Amino acid sequence: MYLCLMYSSELIKGTLKTIVLKLLSDNQKMYGYEITQKVKELTGDKIQITEGALYPSLHSLEAEGILSTETVNIGKRVRKYYSLTKKGKGTSHEKVSEFADFMNTMKFLLDIRPQV
Amino acid sequence: MYLCLMYSSELIKGTLKTIVLKLLSDNQKMYGYEITQKVKELTGDKIQITEGALYPSLHSLEAEGILSTETVNIGKRVRKYYSLTKKGKGTSHEKVSEFADFMNTMKFLLDIRPQV
DNA sequence: AAAGATACATAAGTTTCTTATGTATATAAG
DNA sequence: CTTATATACATAAGAAACTTATGTATCTTT
8 A cells, every 4th residue: 555755745736725624614713833733743744734835825715704813912922813704614614525526536537447 | 415517726736647647547548639538528527627738747747758659640630649658657656546645634634523 | 042843924936727829620510 | 611619739828826935033942
């Protein structure tokens, strides 16, 4: 069986928002750094979300009205919690369902072996 | 159960080369247009590879030594067949295996429901 | 005191795709 | 017969999403 340390970056492209929305639908509220660590932990380091990818993505989801934010002071440091809006909960389910459907299609496509 | 007509374009990003390499590992040789039609057919129009994406991708795979080409004249028209080189056969298996591994990881990641 | 972890942010550059355009032949429809 | 659609290639401009690099600042461990 095949095992790799980390996936090639093209593979992960397009899945970032789905992952973030799913985590937020399971955890009510999370902050950016927490999301990066959670994904690293849950995937055994196979998927590592970089901050340069995550923060702009969170900002755009907020601008779309999918996420709302709450800023909390931790000592002298600021922590920005994100949570799904009502609209965001719908978007989250749609994205996860779409990805599940996509995985079925890809599984079918990559399993076929006609001529050879 | 969720069903969609076509996947959002971000989702498909990064999977094009994997799909092409898998088709070529099952069919020995195919030409560009044939690949677009085959994918459309096999996925019930859910994945539609555009020629603007496919041809540059085929060219770069050829430049990397993963594909080799053979030009055939069909009447007055030209058809360019692509097939996997020896190196390409290895790459094809790797890409498909990597994607299968990635799907397992994503399935796990998107199924988790702890706190809620 | 320094190194590493926590925590945010942005900007330049790259890759990969979409959309548009171009060329040309073959076939089906009106 | 001529127009639309399908076949078959190709490239180029622009958009989107990421990587890599950089910046700021605090907290904790060594």
